[in-house]
Amino acid sequence: MIHPDTEIKFISREVGYGVVATKLIPAGTITWVLDKLDREFSPQEYGKIDQIYQNILDTYTYRNNKGNFVLCWDNGRYVNHSFNSNCLTTAYDFEIAIRDILPGEQLTDDYGYLNIPEPFRAIDEGTKRKVVYPDDLRRYYKVWDKKILKVFNQIPKLHQPLKELISKDLWQEITAIADKEREMKSILENFYSANSN
Numbered sequence: 565m566i567h568p569d570t571e572i573k574f575i576s577r578e579v580g581y582g583v584v585a586t587k588l589i590p591a592g593t594i595t596w597v598l599d600k601l602d603r604e605f606s607p608q609e610y611g612k613i614d615q616i617y618q619n620i621l622d623t624y625t626y627r628n629n630k631g632n633f634v635l636c637w638d639n640g641r642y643v644n645h646s647f648n649s650n651c652l653t654t655a656y657d658f659e660i661a662i663r664d665i666l667p668g669e670q671l672t673d674d675y676g677y678l679n680i681p682e683p684f685r686a687i688d689e690g691t692k693r694k695v696v697y698p699d700d701l702r703r704y705y706k707v708w709d710k711k712i713l714k715v716f717n718q719i720p721k722l723h724q725p726l727k728e729l730i731s732k733d734l735w736q737e738i739t740a741i742a743d744k745e746r747e748m749k750s751i752l753e754n755f756y757s758a759n760s761n
Contacts, residue, residue: 565596565597565599565601565638565640565726565729566583566595566596566636566638566639566640566643566671567585567589567593567594567595567596567671567725567726568725568726569585569586569587569589569725570583570584570585570586570589570639570671571583571584571586571639572584572639572642575644575670578687579644579687580644581642582642582643582644582670582671582672583639583640583642583643583644583670583671584668584669584670584671585665585666585667585668585669585670585671586667587667588664588665588666588667589661589664589665589671590661590664590718590722591661591662591663591664591715591718592660592661592715592716592717592718592719592721592722593660593661593665593718593719593722593724594658594659594660594719594724594726594727594730595651595659595660595661595665595671595726596636596640596643596651596658596659596726597657597658597659597726597729597730598634598657598658599637599729601637601638602634602635602636602637603634603635603637604628604632604633604634604635605621605625605632605633605635606631606632606633607631607632607633610633621633621635624636624641625641626675626678626679626680627678627679627680627681627756628679628754628756629679629753629754629755629756630756631679631756631758643671643672643673644670644672644673645672645673645674645675645686645696646670646672646673646674646689647674647686647689647691647693648672648689648691649662649672649673649674650662650663650665650669650670650671650672651665651671651672651673652673652674652677652708652711652712652751653673653677653678653751653754654712654748654749654751655748655749655750655751655752655753655754656734656737656738656749658726658730659673660712660715660716660719661715662711662712662714662715663715674696674700674704674708675696676693676696676697676700676701676703676704677700677701677704677705677708677751677754679698679701679754679755679756680696680697680698681698681758682698683695683696683697683698684696698757699757701751701752701754701755702752702755705750705751705752705755708751709748709750709751709752712748712751713748716738716741716742716748717741717742717743717744718742719738719742720738720739720742721742
């Protein structure tokens with residue numbers, strides 16, 4: 565489920581639609597949580613459905629570390645890519661804002677950690693990276709872990725509209741990590757490679 569203080573807006577012809585903040589979303593806010601309405605399709609299920617549905621899954625899903633295609637039921641599927649993303653996923657089935665997201669600003673992910681099957685050239689943002697590769701998670705996980713860890717301690721301190729979707733056990737783990745009583749799991753735990761299975 566995507567953060568409630570967001571809406572879908574047309575961004576541009578090149579980008580299409582995106583998810584935009586309607587209020588300030590502070591760094592450390594949980595911006596998306598995998599919930600019970602999100603649907604997973606195994607590679608076997610994907611292979612058995614009609615091409616029209618495969619095309620939809622190719623466009624709107626990410627792959628988890630099991631290789632399953634995860635289809636978000638709500639506007640979370642419209643979050644666009646950026647090499648300077650303001651959200652990052654974690655090893656805990658939720659994403660957080662790694663910096664303040666201002667009203668009217670898009671929420672963005674780096675598709676490099678979404679286990680894409682093929683490389684693609686993204687919009688040039690003036691960064692060194694121009695292409696998203698299937699193994700970007702192995703290349704950049706240390707950089708992403710540092711960005712996540714920098715704001716992780718804010719999670720328990722902030723108002724979290726999506727907290728009710730987080731189990732009590734996971735919330736205790738989040739709090740222990742924020743208090744430096746436990747180590748944070750690496751984003752690398754999300755990596756999937758078809759070649760390794």
